[in-house]
Amino acid sequence: MKAWMFNGVGSPIDLAEVPDPTPGPGEVVVDLKAAGLCHTDVGITDGTMAEILGFTPIILGHEAAGIVSAVGDGVENVSIGDRVAVSAMGDGKSGVLGQKNIGVGRHGAYAEKTLAPASEIIPLPETVPFEQAAAATDAGMTSYHAVFVRGxxxxxxxxxxxxxxxxxxxxxxxxxxxxxxxxxxxxxxxxxxxxxxxxxxxxxxxxxxxxxxxxxxxxxxxxxxxxxxxxxxxxxxxxxxxxxxxxxxxxxxxxxxxxxxxxxxxxSIGGTPADTVEVLKFISSGDLAISTQSIGFTEIRSGLEQLARGDVGGKRLVALFD
CATH class of the missing domain: 3.40.50.720 (NAD(P)-binding Rossmann-like Domain)
Structure with missing residues (x-):
């Protein structure tokens, strides 16, 4: 599969061909349809937040939505073909940005497929577009948590x-x-x-x-x-x-x-899967639409550069996959 790989501070992310992920026990593979771009990844690539990474080279991206294409042994709550998002903050038990989270402690969403524990999978209502779902996992979750939980x-x-x-x-x-x-x-x-x-x-x-x-x-x-x-x-x-x-x-x-x-x-930092679920309810009802700007998968690197320049203007950049 194609993936944008971050090799270390001082070098931009590079498009590479890497092996498709295979699910182990309790894991699922998600064929990605949308990946949100976050300023946290700008901080990682410019070195100001690189210390949070579990390893390099790594596929960045922690706002993921798509369709389940494979499930590992013991997975009961997720099925092939399900429309899902992946929790940006793990299972919600750590309370902070943890070293096992998608795009931080394991390979992330700037790829055609990603691997996730079934415990981090969030079902998507049919009325929620993948673009909105990806943005909900971080921009939505973080906002909800700050206003309702901490506020x-x-x-x-x-x-x-x-x-x-x-x-x-x-x-x-x-x-x-x-x-x-x-x-x-x-x-x-x-x-x-x-x-x-x-x-x-x-x-x-x-x-x-x-x-x-x-x-x-x-x-x-x-x-x-x-x-x-x-x-x-x-x-x-x-x-x-x-x-x-x-x-x-x-x-x-x-x-x-x-x-x-x-x-x-x-x-206030991040949130929990429960916060993301509440945001998805608002989106599904039609009351909330996170302001987004769509780009293509091949534009992810230039999108991060746009974020670094501050040229987004209040919108969340989301890469849509073919």
Whole structure:
């Protein structure tokens, strides 16, 4: 089969011919129909996140959807021909980006086929396109987990979303669907209208302008330090700030405000298969469509380069396979 192989920092991914995977006990092979491109893979290829890999050379890609083509011994919950997605965060028990996950600790989705434990297989409703399913396994899951699990959003919550990129735009829509009163801060005015179309009541340019909306929850998908500090400054007393974005590795925050306002600051990474299932329900109902841009399998390398340049404009790149 054809696969995009990452050989190590300092070299781009290369298209190679590799053996088809064969399922062992408890495993399945998925013929891929769609693979989402994630900025995490940009960090791996440029060296800033390469330490998370289990080995190299490796096939990257952790957002996978397709059709099961083979099953190993002992597999009872998955059958050949099933439309499925593969959990980007394993079986959900580790809670963090683990070394066994697809595209991190084993070969991933930038290939014609991938191998996965049956425990990581998520059934797809017929109404969910493969392109949306692939994006749901990471962009959708991460957004849902940050807003509902770590953020604790309930109907009526006044919530601010910082950054209307691929994750933030999805999170904003999910927060609206969850009954939140949603506002956003985004420095790029070209995507403000898209936020309003998804139910955001108002989009401002700067985090500190969110103070006018008396927010109980702010989810920061930018993470540039100043955004974290700004969120602590403007959130209501007793409010919660959830940090997702990692635009900068460190932030200087006002601990006086953090303490005196009794603000809760939480980190959020990834999610669980259960989070992905909830996202797929929203997609299946027609209430949610993750903003995506389709590319071909042969364009995966150039797609990662596009991501690195920041030329995506709030959409999730998804490679569709013939």
């Amino acid at each position: 604790g959003l309930k109907p009526g919550t006044r919530v601010g979303i910082i950054g209307l990129g691929g994750l933030g735009m999805t999170a904003a829509r999910l927060a609206v669907l969850g009954g939140g009163e949603v506002y956003a801060a985004e420095i790029n005015p070209r995507v403000h209208a898209a936020g309003i179309e998804r139910g955001v009541k108002q989009v401002v340019d700067d985090v500190k302008e969110l103070a006018a909306f008396e927010l109980d929850l702010i989810v920061d998908f930018a993470g540039f330090g100043t955004t974290t500090a700004g969120a602590i400054e403007v959130v209501n007393s007793g409010g919660r700030v959830v940090q997702v974005g990692l635009g900068r590795a460190e932030a200087t925050i006002n601990t006086h405000l953090l303490t005196m306002k009794e603000v809760e600051l939480r980190g």
